[in-house]
Amino acid sequence: xxxxxxxxxxPLSTTExxxxxxxxxxxxxxxxxxxxxxxxxxxxITTYLLYRNRVVAGPKPHEIYNIPYTSVSSFVLLMSxxxxxxxxxxxxxxxxxxxxxxxxxxxxxxxxxxxxxxFEFTSFVDSGLKLSTSTFGSAFFMLTGFxxxxxxxxxxxxxxxxxxxxxxxxxxxxARKVELIGLYWHFVDIVxxxxxxxxxxxxxx
Amino acid sequence: xxxxxIAEPRRLFRxxxxxxxxxSWITTVDHKKIGILYGATALLFFLLGGLEALVxxxxxxxxxxxxxxxxxxxxxxxxxxxxxxFLVVMPMGVALMNYxxxxxxxxxxxxxxxxxxxxxxxxxxxxxxLYSSFFLGGAPDGGWFGYAPLNQTLPSHGMTFYSLGLQIxxxxxxxxxxxxxxxxxxxxxxGMTMMRMPVFIWMSLVTxxxxxxxxxxIAIALFQLMFDRVFQANFFNPAAGGDPIxxxxxxxxxxxxxxxxxxxxxxxxxxxVLPTFARKPIFGYAAIVFAGIAIGFMxxxxxxxxxxxxxxxxxADSAFALSTMFIAVPTGVKIFNxxxxxxxxxxxxxxxxxxxxxxxxxxxxxxxSGVTHAVVPSDWEQTDTYYIVAHFHYxxxxxxxxxxxxxxxxxxxxxxxxxxxxxxxxxxxxLMFIGFxxxxxxxxxxxxxxxxxxxxxxxxxxxxxxxxxxxTIGAFTIALSIATFILNVFLxxxxxxxxxxxxxxxxxxxxxxxxxxxxxxxxxxPLVKDRDDFWHRKYVTSPxxxxxxxxxxxxxxxxxxxxxxxxxxxxxxxxxxxxxxxGAPLMAYGVVSLQPLNLGSPSPPPNEMASIALIxxxxxxxxxxxxxxxxxxxxxx
Numbered sequence: 090x091x092x093x094x095x096x097x098x099x100p101l102s103t104t105e106x107x108x109x110x111x112x113x114x115x116x117x118x119x120x121x122x123x124x125x126x127x128x129x130x131x132x133x134i135t136t137y138l139l140y141r142n143r144v145v146a147g148p149k150p151h152e153i154y155n156i157p158y159t160s161v162s163s164f165v166l167l168m169s170x171x172x173x174x175x176x177x178x179x180x181x182x183x184x185x186x187x188x189x190x191x192x193x194x195x196x197x198x199x200x201x202x203x204x205x206x207x208f209e210f211t212s213f214v215d216s217g218l219k220l221s222t223s224t225f226g227s228a229f230f231m232l233t234g235f236x237x238x239x240x241x242x243x244x245x246x247x248x249x250x251x252x253x254x255x256x257x258x259x260x261x262x263x264a265r266k267v268e269l270i271g272l273y274w275h276f277v278d279i280v281x282x283x284x285x286x287x288x289x290x291x292x293x294x
Numbered sequence: 295x296x297x298x299x300i301a302e303p304r305r306l307f308r309x310x311x312x313x314x315x316x317x318s319w320i321t322t323v324d325h326k327k328i329g330i331l332y333g334a335t336a337l338l339f340f341l342l343g344g345l346e347a348l349v350x351x352x353x354x355x356x357x358x359x360x361x362x363x364x365x366x367x368x369x370x371x372x373x374x375x376x377x378x379x380f381l382v383v384m385p386m387g388v389a390l391m392n393y394x395x396x397x398x399x400x401x402x403x404x405x406x407x408x409x410x411x412x413x414x415x416x417x418x419x420x421x422x423x424l425y426s427s428f429f430l431g432g433a434p435d436g437g438w439f440g441y442a443p444l445n446q447t448l449p450s451h452g453m454t455f456y457s458l459g460l461q462i463x464x465x466x467x468x469x470x471x472x473x474x475x476x477x478x479x480x481x482x483x484x485g486m487t488m489m490r491m492p493v494f495i496w497m498s499l500v501t502x503x504x505x506x507x508x509x510x511x512i513a514i515a516l517f518q519l520m521f522d523r524v525f526q527a528n529f530f531n532p533a534a535g536g537d538p539i540x541x542x543x544x545x546x547x548x549x550x551x552x553x554x555x556x557x558x559x560x561x562x563x564x565x566x567v568l569p570t571f572a573r574k575p576i577f578g579y580a581a582i583v584f585a586g587i588a589i590g591f592m593x594x595x596x597x598x599x600x601x602x603x604x605x606x607x608x609x610a611d612s613a614f615a616l617s618t619m620f621i622a623v624p625t626g627v628k629i630f631n632x633x634x635x636x637x638x639x640x641x642x643x644x645x646x647x648x649x650x651x652x653x654x655x656x657x658x659x660x661x662x663s664g665v666t667h668a669v670v671p672s673d674w675e676q677t678d679t680y681y682i683v684a685h686f687h688y689x690x691x692x693x694x695x696x697x698x699x700x701x702x703x704x705x706x707x708x709x710x711x712x713x714x715x716x717x718x719x720x721x722x723x724x725l726m727f728i729g730f731x732x733x734x735x736x737x738x739x740x741x742x743x744x745x746x747x748x749x750x751x752x753x754x755x756x757x758x759x760x761x762x763x764x765x766t767i768g769a770f771t772i773a774l775s776i777a778t779f780i781l782n783v784f785l786x787x788x789x790x791x792x793x794x795x796x797x798x799x800x801x802x803x804x805x806x807x808x809x810x811x812x813x814x815x816x817x818x819x820p821l822v823k824d825r826d827d828f829w830h831r832k833y834v835t836s837p838x839x840x841x842x843x844x845x846x847x848x849x850x851x852x853x854x855x856x857x858x859x860x861x862x863x864x865x866x867x868x869x870x871x872x873x874x875x876x877g878a879p880l881m882a883y884g885v886v887s888l889q890p891l892n893l894g895s896p897s898p899p900p901n902e903m904a905s906i907a908l909i910x911x912x913x914x915x916x917x918x919x920x921x922x923x924x925x926x927x928x929x930x931x
Binding site: 108109110112114115117118121122124125126128129132133136139140143144145146220221222223224226227228231235249253258 | 405406468471472473475476479480481482483484485486487506507508509510511513514515517518521522525526527528529531533534535536537540544921924925
């Protein structure tokens with residue numbers, strides 16, 4: 090059973106069939122972790138929904154959101170899911186050159202998104218919205234900030250995949266590693282779709 | 295760093311080889327060693343939490359006492375709660391799961407051995423981080439549930455330590471939960487179908503799912519608290535529109551599943567111990583399993599019964615009152631399963647059995663007082679009184695701790711190869727049983743007489759004097775019972791009464807292998823044909839329903855090969871889990887030191903550069919640990 094290898098340790102037993110789902114251990118673990126992440130982001134989204142209209146001081150959401158700008162950066166992030174799929178497809182057919190191109194493209198699109206978020210945060214601070222300004226400010230920066238941190242962690246993992254492949258250390262189960270990190274990357278994108286809808290598109294008053 | 299690693303991977307990322315001695319424990323990834331580390335650490339924290347409780351009881355023994363100041367009292371009862379919940383009952387349950395899950399499902403290790411080591415070290419460092427607050431300006435002092443807005447206004451660093459310390463412990467729990475879920479779902483021995491799994495494994499699975507979904511909720515609440523305290527956010531600041539009730543919702547949406555996280559492993563233990571010592575299979579296996587699953591689901595729909603006094607309104611109060619009464623049904627089902635198991639059983643009153651029976655009796659009392667909290671008007675009377683303290687000690691001490699001691703007496707011989715003494719064990723049980731009821735029984739009366747929780751002392755004319763003294767005597771009786779236990783462990787260790795493979799004539803797979811088990815657990819992976827498979831290898835059922843030993847030579851009941859037929863590759867030890875887990879506490883110290891203190895007298899402003907440097911060092915340590923983790927070779931050649 091390759092499952093216990095995990096890209097981590099030697100297989101415990103290669104001959105005995107296990108009573109098992111047949112799903113790779115690491116993939117099952119990632120799905121479990123992503124389930125946990127749903128509650129993580131769900132709690133922050135709930136907090137945001139509770140607080141978005143409670144602005145005692147400072148700007149209100151609709152006064153500072155720049156929907157066209159954020160739509161563009163959302164589009165960039167969604168495109169990175171496409172390039173992630175292409176990277177996985179490339180490594181699965183053994184096309185390392187294609188894999189390196191698409192994994193770098195994915196990381197690059199992620200960095201563009203993060204750059205956009207840094208610019209957005211800066212402009213919000215300039216317009217008078219900080220973490221300490223209002224409950225809205227606290228909830229907004231925490232939610233989008235934690236999402237940005239997740240994207241950043243994803244970029245680090247993608248760049249690690251790239252360097253490992255360049256050094257020839259991705260190993261025979263490289264496609265599996267790429268798939269696992271891809272699952273995480275797609276999840277972070279999907280969370281952004283929810284955040285973009287809830288935070289930016291639902292009107293406030 | 296990465297380039298250097300790629301150039302000379304073998305030298306930079308070699309794996310440790312020690313199998314004995316200090317470094318073998320630091321670098322181990324063996325689930326059995328990690329289980330022992332978890333258990334030993336939890337017992338040490340149990341002594342600390344118990345000492346705090348004794349000081350609390352000394353303070354409350356008589357009216358108007360000032361053994362410790364009110365401020366220290368706040369720190370002690372807060373740390374007592376945090377310790378017993380997060381550093382004793384949870385890790386003790388995890389210790390048993392770690393040790394027993396692979397043995398009971400016929401596996402050679404957990405799914406992710408290094409992640410398992412990472413969980414332990416993160417738990418240890420999280421606990422030490424919390425306790426270091428005593429020496430760094432004051433421990434958490436806002437209650438274990440840290441209600442807002444008090445959790446922000448308390449001036450010492452204590453509640454910042456709370457927000458970050460529990461966060462670190464949550465990471466450990468989450469990693470452990472993922473590990474156990476994958477292990478149980480994917481790594482059972484051939485023939486071990488879900489409905490043949492021991493009840494303890496089922497309860498571990500439900501507990502792991504509860505952890506998986508509950509820890510992220512408290513993580514957010516703790517982050518919000520940290521942002522409020524250190525970075526002047528407004529999540530729970532009423533002056534800026536923040537809602538303190540949000541903390542209560544997030545906390546109890548975690549906190550109620552948490553109480554099932556604490557009790558379900560103990561329920562699983564009792565479901566193993568009672569059949570063994572009644573020499574009968576568990577009564578109503580499917581019912582007890584589904585009741586456990588039902589508790590796991592319904593546990594998410596009862597959290598607001600902790601908040602009846604918060605003013606949620608009659609509709610919410612009624613809904614949560616109903617769901618709370620309803621969750622008593624699957625719990626009651628389990629009680630009848632246990633009673634049915636011992637009914638007409640061939641009962642052997644060994645020490646584990648006494649603790650298991652003590653669990654059932656005490657848990658019923660705690661469960662019944664729990665139902666009285668579900669009645670909203672009655673709960674309003676009880677809120678924040680000692681009646682509540684009585685309730686949760688009956689379920690968490692009378693329940694969880696009795697269950698865990700049952701497990702220690704039951705399974706420690708498997709881990710060590712020697713028996714714990716029966717005489718001192720029984721003395722331990724009776725002292726603890728009597729001491730426990732002396733301590734916490736009177737709390738019901740004190741609570742109904744109106745004695746509030748969390749008061750550092752009380753006036754003499756309240757009518758509370760007698761029962762408080764009784765309770766303090768009880769607390770010291772418990773302390774005596776724990777001393778008996780420690781004495782028993784050391785005497786038994788010196789005496790080394792051989793346990794053999796199967797000291798209790800057990801039913802499940804762990805008893806089919808040597809004590810202590812070899813590193814690879816099973817020389818040959820077992821083929822499971824039945825629920826309680828090992829029992830059915832030893833006994834057949836006679837026509838009148840009695841177990842009859844299988845004739846010698848009829849089956850290879852207890853015969854097993856101690857030597858493996860093939861070379862078994864076990865995962866190599868690793869340095870990197872412990873390195874990676876060092877990062878989080880370093881970062882946490884950095885965040886704590888960022889917080890300006892507001893202790894009345896002017897204090898120097900925090901040195902922000904040093905704090906940020908510390909956070910960065912922590913992040914780099916964690917990253918180095920994780921990179922080494924990924925890049926180290928699978929095994930040392």
